[in-house]
Amino acid sequence: MPVDKSLLSGSTTMLLLKLLSEKDMYGYEMIETLKKRSQNVFALKAGTLYPLLHSLEEKGYLTVYEREAAGKVRKYYSITKEGKGFLKIKQEEWKEYSGAVTGVLGGVIYGNA
Amino acid sequence: MEMHEYLDTLSEQIRCKKARPMVVEEIENHINDQAEAYIKDGMEKDAAWDKAVTEMGDPVEAGVALDRVHRPRMQWELVILIALLSLAGLVIQIVIFKTGCLSNDSNVTTVRDDFIVNAVLNTLIGLAVIAVVCALDYSFLGKHPVAVWWAGCICLLVCHFVQNSLPYSLRFTLGYYIVTFMTPMFAAVVFCYRGKGMKGLLKCILLYAVAILTAVRAFLTAGGVVELSIAALFILTIAILKGWFGEKKAGRLALIWIPAVVLPGILTASAFRTEGGALLSDYQAARIRAIVTQSEESYYIKTIKEEMDHVSLLGNKELPLESLPAIQNDYVVTSMLTYFGVIFTVAVLAIAAYFLWKAFRLSFKQKNQLGSMISLGCVCLLFVKSMLYLLSNIAVFNVFAQMSMPFLSYGLGNAVVNGVLVGLLLSVYRNTDIVSEKRIRSRYVFRSPIQKI
Numbered sequence: 001m002p003v004d005k006s007l008l009s010g011s012t013t014m015l016l017l018k019l020l021s022e023k024d025m026y027g028y029e030m031i032e033t034l035k036k037r038s039q040n041v042f043a044l045k046a047g048t049l050y051p052l053l054h055s056l057e058e059k060g061y062l063t064v065y066e067r068e069a070a071g072k073v074r075k076y077y078s079i080t081k082e083g084k085g086f087l088k089i090k091q092e093e094w095k096e097y098s099g100a101v102t103g104v105l106g107g108v109i110y111g112n113a
Numbered sequence: 114m115e116m117h118e119y120l121d122t123l124s125e126q127i128r129c130k131k132a133r134p135m136v137v138e139e140i141e142n143h144i145n146d147q148a149e150a151y152i153k154d155g156m157e158k159d160a161a162w163d164k165a166v167t168e169m170g171d172p173v174e175a176g177v178a179l180d181r182v183h184r185p186r187m188q189w190e191l192v193i194l195i196a197l198l199s200l201a202g203l204v205i206q207i208v209i210f211k212t213g214c215l216s217n218d219s220n221v222t223t224v225r226d227d228f229i230v231n232a233v234l235n236t237l238i239g240l241a242v243i244a245v246v247c248a249l250d251y252s253f254l255g256k257h258p259v260a261v262w263w264a265g266c267i268c269l270l271v272c273h274f275v276q277n278s279l280p281y282s283l284r285f286t287l288g289y290y291i292v293t294f295m296t297p298m299f300a301a302v303v304f305c306y307r308g309k310g311m312k313g314l315l316k317c318i319l320l321y322a323v324a325i326l327t328a329v330r331a332f333l334t335a336g337g338v339v340e341l342s343i344a345a346l347f348i349l350t351i352a353i354l355k356g357w358f359g360e361k362k363a364g365r366l367a368l369i370w371i372p373a374v375v376l377p378g379i380l381t382a383s384a385f386r387t388e389g390g391a392l393l394s395d396y397q398a399a400r401i402r403a404i405v406t407q408s409e410e411s412y413y414i415k416t417i418k419e420e421m422d423h424v425s426l427l428g429n430k431e432l433p434l435e436s437l438p439a440i441q442n443d444y445v446v447t448s449m450l451t452y453f454g455v456i457f458t459v460a461v462l463a464i465a466a467y468f469l470w471k472a473f474r475l476s477f478k479q480k481n482q483l484g485s486m487i488s489l490g491c492v493c494l495l496f497v498k499s500m501l502y503l504l505s506n507i508a509v510f511n512v513f514a515q516m517s518m519p520f521l522s523y524g525l526g527n528a529v530v531n532g533v534l535v536g537l538l539l540s541v542y543r544n545t546d547i548v549s550e551k552r553i554r555s556r557y558v559f560r561s562p563i564q565k566i
Contacts, residue, residue, distance in 0.1 A: 027139065028146040046143050047170030050136070051178030058182050058546050060478060075139050 012044065012052060014090040020062065020079040021087055027053065027075070053077055061086050116144050116162060119172045126176025131250065132183035132547045144169065188475065188542045194468040195243065195535060198520035199236050201461045205449050206232040206523045209441045212432050228441075232523055239520075239528030246536025247543060255483040258301035262320050265295050266327050273331030286526050292328055292337030293494065293530050296344040297537055300490035303348055304483045307357035314349070314358040314365055321345050335400065336516055340497050346373050347493045348486060355482075381405055413437065417444075417508035420451055428454030441523035443516060446506035462503070465520070469496050475542050484541035491534045495519050 019030055027049055034042045056062045061083030067076050079087070120141060124133045144165050151161035169175070210228040254261075272279075272288045279287060302320055306313030321342075328338050346369060352358065353365045384393055384401035393401070416436045423429060431451050437444045449458045469492060476488035502518045504510040517527035519534075 026142075028143050032150075045170035046140065046147075046168065047172070047175030047178075050140060050143075051175060051182060054136075054179060054182040054546070057480070063480070072142065074142065 011090075011094065012042075012048070013056065014087065014094060015042065016049075016052065016056070017061065017079060017083055017087040017090065020077055021084060024076045024078040026077070030077075056083070114163075114166050114172075116141070116166050119144070119166050119169060122172040123176040123179070126173055127180045127183055129180075129184050129547055131544075136179055136183060140169070140175075183546050185543045185547060186545060188539060191468065191471060191475075191539065191542070194464055194471070195240075195520070197464050198461070198468065199240060201464070202445070202518075202521040202523075203232060203236050205445055205452070205521065206441055208452055209432060209448060209523075213434055228523075231525075235523065235525050235528040238525065239532040242529050242532025243536040243539065246533055247539035249536075249540055250544065251487060251537055251540040252481075252483060252544075254297065254301040254487060255304055258298060258305045259320065262295070262298055262302050262324070265291060265298060266324050269324070269327045269331060282526070288328065288331065289337040290526060290530050292324075292341050294533065295324055295341055296348075296490045296494045297487045297534070299341070299345050300348050300486040301483065303352050303357070304486050307352065307482070310359045311365070314353070314368065317349060318369065329397075335397075336501070340494060340501075342373075343497045344490055344493045346370075348490050351489060352486065413505075414508050417447055417506070420447060421508060424450045424455060426455050428452050428457065442527075443522075444506055445518050445521045445523075446503060449521075450507075461521075465499060469499070472538055476538070479541060479545060481541070481545065484544065488538050488541040491538050495531075495534060 015034060016030060019025060019033055025033065027046065030053075031044050031046065031049060034044055053062065057064055057077070059082075061080055062077045063080055065076055065078065066073050068074075120137050123140065124137050127133050127136060144162075147165035147168060148161045151164055152158060156164070207229050210225045210232065213225070268291050269288060272291060276284055276288075299317075299321065303317050306317050309316070325338055325342065328341075349369050350366065353362055353369070356362065358365050380393065381401055384398040384405075416433070420433045420436070429451055432448050433440060433444065433451055437447065440448045446458065446462075449461065472488065472492045472495075476485055476492055479485035479488060498517070498519055501510075502516050502522075505516065506518075516522075517524060517531075519527070519531045
């Protein structure tokens with residue numbers, strides 16, 4: 001399994017899939033949730049988010065449906081079985097990678113990635 | 114930058130115009146949400162909108178990335194398989210015409226070089242039809258499916274009344290062609306009644322019944338009726354399993370499967386009663402008896418079985434010309450077996466099977482629900498046609514006359530009908546990620562919690 005060359009886009013994909021594995025969300029909600037949970041470290045631009053979401057949908061990792069919430073029709077994304085499998089692989093990769101970085105830096109691994 | 118400027122610049126980067134509205138709508142909602150959040154936090158209206166747009170990032174970069182996802186995508190693997198199958202069909206037809214076939218006006222077998230030109234032309238026309246239908250946006254089928262369905266039924270009736278004034282080549286086949294086109298139409302009808310519960314399902318069944326009764330009473334096409342029925346049963350089963358007609362799936366399935374098993378049973382039983390009964394004409398009763406007992410067709414079965422005894426791996430370079438009629442239409446696979454042998458034939462059939470399998474998987478995974486249903490219907494129909502043809506060609510079950518093998522059989526009608534079905538498949542796959550639609554997934558309303566984490 002080749003490790004994703006682009007660390008940033010690879011890990012963004014992982015983070016988005018992780019969020020969606022907890023509940024279905026629409027785009028804006030994802031950016032907000034990501035910001036809150038990362039204490040403002042991951043400020044994802046919408047211009048990056050939507051192309052990524054659409055390509056994940058194209059690959060079959062996500063499905064889309066529309067739902068009315070608070071008087072607005074929103075496009076919700078939902079993770080598929082394939083998406084969950086892909087997330088698992090990405091998480092394994094991340095653990096290996098962060099473990100390696102920590103090893104080189106000479107620190108200790110805190111918790112799980 | 115103003116919001117509309119941002120959206121215009123972004124949308125201009127997406128080359129496929131059909132894909133633009135659904136992308137823009139989502140981004141526009143996002144900017145609205147962001148601006149409202151800023152206003153809620155106490156920001157001035159104008160400043161909030163400005164900041165919301167700036168937060169989006171570069172519209173060109175986002176647009177280019179979205180363009181990469183939303184563009185027509187040709188399924189080249191299927192195109193190659195189509196080319197291979199058409200070529201195999203052409204080869205066997207040329208062999209038949211070079212060796213000889215029965216001419217229309219006599220029982221003498223003659224070499225028909227002139228038919229070779231027709232065979233090449235038919236194949237080219239078939240490929241052209243595929244290309245044209247593939248270039249169309251299939252979603253127009255979902256606009257007025259019920260009206261088109263009624264129009265199809267009326268065409269069947271008209272076809273019945275004008276049957277005798279039709280040119281000979283169309284007299285027995287036009288009704289069959291119309292019924293063939295009704296399979297993708299039925300998929301569109303079912304799509305249009307989705308989310309309407311039991312009532313929707315009953316309407317679909319009613320519309321199906323009207324078409325079938327018209328075709329049966331007009332004595333048009335036994336093969337077509339069976340093919341459409343199997344495809345319709347398949348389409349409805351998938352729709353019910355997808356939850357299109359409500360959550361009580363078992364009951365809905367029983368509603369369509371019990372009649373699907375019982376009705377043919379009743380027809381068969383009444384065919385074996387001495388008078389045939391009120392349900393069937395004498396001819397239809399005799400036909401059903403023949404199919405069930407395989408008695409009437411036993412001559413062909415016997416003949417093909419004899420041919421099968423001599424089939425070798427590499428072929429005998431012989432054709433069953435004297436014993437079987439119209440082999441270029443009705444017995445292409447038998448001819449392939451006797452002439453080219455088992456290895457060649459199995460290879461061609463394997464390509465056809467792979468084509469259907471690949472098409473089935475693509476249809477099943479298709480995100481656009483109308484497209485998915487139409488392509489599933491077309492795949493099912495092509496499968497049923499091929500299976501019935503194949504079974505009759507290897508002497509397992511001889512049921513219907515006037516059959517054609519998709520891609521392989523000679524005939525302009527077959528090429529055009531097959532072209533439309535295959536073209537529709539390609540059109541659906543090509544427009545993945547482009548054609549938008551409102552999906553109904555009520556179960557999510559209850560499943561996902563509204564509150565934020």
